[in-house]
Amino acid sequence: MRTxxxxxxxxxxxxxxxxxxxxxxxxAYLQLEGANLAQGRTIWLGTCEGCHGYGTAGAPIPMEKxxxxxxxxxxxxxxxxxxxxxxxxxxxxxxxxRGGNTKLSDADVKAAVDxxxxxxxxxxxxxxxx
Amino acid sequence: xxxxxxKKWLALGVAAALTTTATFVVAVEDAxxxxxxxxxxxxxxxxxxxxxxxxxxxxxxVNRLAAKEKVITASEHFDDEKALVLPAQMFRFxxxxxxxxxxxxxxxxxxxSLQSLWPVNTQNAPKTDAEKAGLKFVAxxxxxxxxxxxxxxxxxxFTAIYADTAVAPVCVSCHNDHKDSPRRDFKLGDVMxxxxxxxxxxx
Numbered sequence: 208m209r210t211x212x213x214x215x216x217x218x219x220x221x222x223x224x225x226x227x228x229x230x231x232x233x234x235a236y237l238q239l240e241g242a243n244l245a246q247g248r249t250i251w252l253g254t255c256e257g258c259h260g261y262g263t264a265g266a267p268i269p270m271e272k273x274x275x276x277x278x279x280x281x282x283x284x285x286x287x288x289x290x291x292x293x294x295x296x297x298x299x300x301x302x303x304x305r306g307g308n309t310k311l312s313d314a315d316v317k318a319a320v321d322x323x324x325x326x327x328x329x330x331x332x333x334x335x336x337x
Numbered sequence: 338x339x340x341x342x343x344k345k346w347l348a349l350g351v352a353a354a355l356t357t358t359a360t361f362v363v364a365v366e367d368a369x370x371x372x373x374x375x376x377x378x379x380x381x382x383x384x385x386x387x388x389x390x391x392x393x394x395x396x397x398x399v400n401r402l403a404a405k406e407k408v409i410t411a412s413e414h415f416d417d418e419k420a421l422v423l424p425a426q427m428f429r430f431x432x433x434x435x436x437x438x439x440x441x442x443x444x445x446x447x448x449x450s451l452q453s454l455w456p457v458n459t460q461n462a463p464k465t466d467a468e469k470a471g472l473k474f475v476a477x478x479x480x481x482x483x484x485x486x487x488x489x490x491x492x493x494x495f496t497a498i499y500a501d502t503a504v505a506p507v508c509v510s511c512h513n514d515h516k517d518s519p520r521r522d523f524k525l526g527d528v529m530x531x532x533x534x535x536x537x538x539x540x
Contacts (some may be wrong), residue, residue, distance in 0.1 A: 257502075257526015261480045264504035265396075295405050299396040307506045307525035 235260075239325050247322030250315050254306040257325060265300035267327075272334070283324065287313075289294035290320045341361030366448050377484055382532045383449070387428070387532065395424045395504065404505070407459035413511070423511075428532075447536050453500060455520035457512060461530070465489065468533055471498030476528040483531075486538065490517060493538040500528045 236256070238248065251259070258266035267274035278286070291313055293304035305311045306319075371449050374382075392404050403411045404422060412420035422430070439445045454472050456462045465468045471483035475498055483498040503509050512529065513521045523529055 239481055254524070255526075257479075257524070258504070261526075263502050265392075295400065299405070300507060301396075301400050301403045301404060303506045303525060307509060 237326060237329065239322065239329075243318055244322050244325055246315075247318035247320070247325075250311065250319040251322045254308040254311060255319055255323065258306070265296065265298065266302070269323050269326040270330050272331055275324075277332065279324065279331065280328060283320070286320050286324065287317050290316050347429075376536045376538060377497065379447075379536060380484075380495065380497035381482075383447070384497070384532060386501070387431070387449070390431075391424055391428055394427055399424060400419045400505070410491055411507075420502055447535060449532060451530060452533055453501075454514075455518065456530070457515050457517050459517075463533075465496075467496045468498070471496065471533070473499040474498070474530045475531050479528060495532045495536045495538055497536075499532045501530045503527050503529050 226257075236248065236252065238245070247269075258264055259268060262268050262271075267278060269275060289302060291305060294302040297301070305316055355437075371482055399411050399421060402409050410418065410420045412418045413423060413426070414420070415422045415426070422509065427461040428451055432451070436448060439447075450461070452461045452462065452463050452468060452472060452475065454469075463472050465484050465487055467487040471485065479500065485496050487494050487496055503512075503523055506525065508529065509523045509525055509527075512518050512523055
């Protein structure tokens with residue numbers, strides 16, 4: 208019983224600490240240089256990661272080389288347009304307009320696309336898996 | 338060419354052929370009934386089929402015809418509105434049919450359901466401790482499944498839980514706006530519930 212109390216006391220601060228650390232510190236995704244990419248990363252973690260981090264609904268994962276190899280050849284303006292207006296892939300997968308978050312401005316979505324393509328470019332060179 | 342067959346050899350040949358066939362049938366039957374699929378493998382395989390079927394339905398029927406081409410709608414009230422059934426309803430109807438048909442198949446012994454910690458229909462709330470723990474786990478650990486065993490009514494079961502994720506804006510809007518929904522802040526990509534597959538374990 209004593210050990211249990213001790214370990215609970217030890218856990219308590221962590222239950223508060225974890226939400227406080229929050230998204231910005233999520234170590235699973237690279238921080239990239241520049242204010243635009245930093246903002247893009249925050250937006251990406253908030254709205255896009257739920258699908259693009261895991262391939263949910265068929266979303267291309269930036270850490271997977273093959274998912275982005277051909278997409279990176281598209282002009283950035285087309286990727287912006289697809290992210291803002293929504294887009295159906297050849298296999299009837301659906302990229303919803305603004306990732307379903309109507310509160311995001313065009314500039315927000317563009318910054319998130321910039322972060323995702325920068326991440327994807329990084330993983331074209333470096334494998335995500337050690 | 339002439340074939341001469343000694344009667345004795347013919348009889349022997351026929352006998353040999355018959356035994357071989359018999360052995361072969363027995364061997365096939367043995368292989369078919371040899372217990373070798375682990376419960377986790379079976380649950381993963383079942384889930385793969387269910388999930389792929391539902392994904393194909395979502396993409397090739399709902400996304401293509403309702404969302405993209407707009408030639409038909411998908412609605413909870415599909416009868417009145419002459420609409421497509423929702424992917425979640427498609428899934429539940431399948432689960433109900435499986436339960437009914439399995440009653441007549443004593444060897445087929447598993448069940449599955451779509452549940453949530455925030456159910457629109459209270460019938461879909463978790464009932465056992467394993468279900469509660471599993472739904473919580475898959476909601477908090479995206480990309481991971483939950484596996485456990487539990488004893489219910491004197492029988493041991495293997496229970497597997499797989500996340501069910503908001504893949505389309507309609508998942509979110511319908512659940513957030515539904516009068517019976519206990520949760521209204523779902524967003525795309527969130528885990529909304531889970532598929533529970535239960536397989537009895539022989540003791």
